Amino acid sequence: MTAPALTRTAPPRPARPRRALLRLHRPALIAWGVFVAVISAVLLWAYGPLGNSAHAAWQQQCTEDVCDWNDAIEGYHLAYTLSEVAIGFLPILVAVWAGGLLIGRELENGTASLAWTQSISPARWLATKLAVPAALLTAGTTLLVLLHRLLFDAHQVPDGWGWNDHNTFYANGTVAIAFPLLGLTVGALTGLVQRRALAGVPGAVALTGVSYLISWASPRLVPWKTSVGDLKEGYAAPANVIYGGEGAVTSTGAHIPDPCVGGGKACPAAHDIVGYYSEYHPSSQFWPLQLTETALVLAVAALAAAAAFTLLRRRTA
Incomplete structure (x- = not known):
């Protein structure tokens, strides 16, 4: 009699880092999709049906001397303003999420250390943590900026908007795409420093200070x-x-x-x-100012990312 051959079953392959990240942070992914969808819908609504109604009301009710704003005109400006506020507040939300849930929580509960010992190096872990959200943020904010510019250029109610308004300037170009990436890297760095889920709050505070300095410096780098x-x-x-x-x-x-x-x-x-x-x-x-500020933001974001990798390497050496 011959002994039955023993068959070895291969151990289950660990999930790819990108898939594991998306699965772990599915609520944040869904929230981001909803955010982009809602703001996009508001901008398209203001550009289309609401803008047409507001334009008709403006022609009927507004003269050079007096203007009676009706609900259509009020709603048109409200949609424009709220979309700018949402786009402007996004980097703060990203910094809070990156510092707390993306990095700090995994360091606090030991999930990151377990992943480093079983399936992925610390450097690749952090690279995935930054690259995947960065790609999703860039895609979403690019869409929002394009839609905002579409609405701004149409300007169906010729009152109340100026390219030089802070929120309008921010949402109308590449600055709005770059700042969430700065929020991501600053949040990740504070998460690595604090190593706890509450690190998102210091990340938001740090981002606010850095953003103020960049906004102050960038106009002074373009000749007046x-x-x-x-x-x-x-x-x-x-x-x-x-x-x-x-x-x-x-x-x-x-x-x-x-x-x-x-x-x-x-x-x-x-x-x-x-x-x-x-x-x-x-x-x-406009574009020299936009590109100068964008370059500053991305440079600081790169420095924050480099500092995060350096800190992680020293702690895991």
């Missing part, structure tokens, strides 16, 4: 246009621009802080002031 007015004309910057510095002009052409704010008529002569200057960015500089 300058307008000069005489003493009678005063400050002569055009309307519908992003304003920068302003001050007085001396007889030598030097630009100095205005020493005559609240002063009398004799003040300009006493300080050798012959006019006033204003610095500004016109609408023609």
Whole structure:
């Protein structure tokens, strides 16, 4: 008699990191899909049926002297405003999620350590954690920016919108695509530093500070246009621009802080002031401003990601 041959069953293959990530964070994936779908629907509604109704109401009820806003016009502007607020608040939500649920919680409960010992290296684990959400965020925000620009360019009710409004400027270009990626990397870094689920809150705080510094610095990296007015004309910057510095002009052409704010008529002569200057960015500089700020955001995001990988490597060495 011969002994029956023994057959070995292969151990189950671990799930691919991307699939495991999507399965683990399915609620966040669903929430992101709902967010994009809802904001897209609002923008398309404002561009289509609501925009047509608002435009008709504007032509019927508004003149050069007076305008009676009805529900269609109010709803049109409300849809536009709420979509901008949602797009602008997205990076904060991403930072909270990345710091808390994506990274901090897995380090706190030991899920990450288990994965490192069984199926995936720490570096690949973090790379997957960043790459998959980054791709989904980029795809979704790109769609929202395109739809927002579609609505902005149509501008069926010619009142109340300006390219230089902070929320409009943000949502109308590549800056809105880059900032969620910064939120992702800053959140991930704070999650690695804190190693607990509550790390999302410090991540949001850190992102707010970094965002403020970037928004302050980026207009100053693009050369300002300058307008000069005489003493009678005063400050002569055009309307519908992003304003920068302003001050007085001396007889030598030097630009100095205005020493005559609240002063009398004799003040300009006493300080050798012959006019006033204003610095500004016109609408023609929209894309230089957008691309400069986008480059800054992506550079800081890359630094945050590099810091996260360095910290993880040192802790797991």
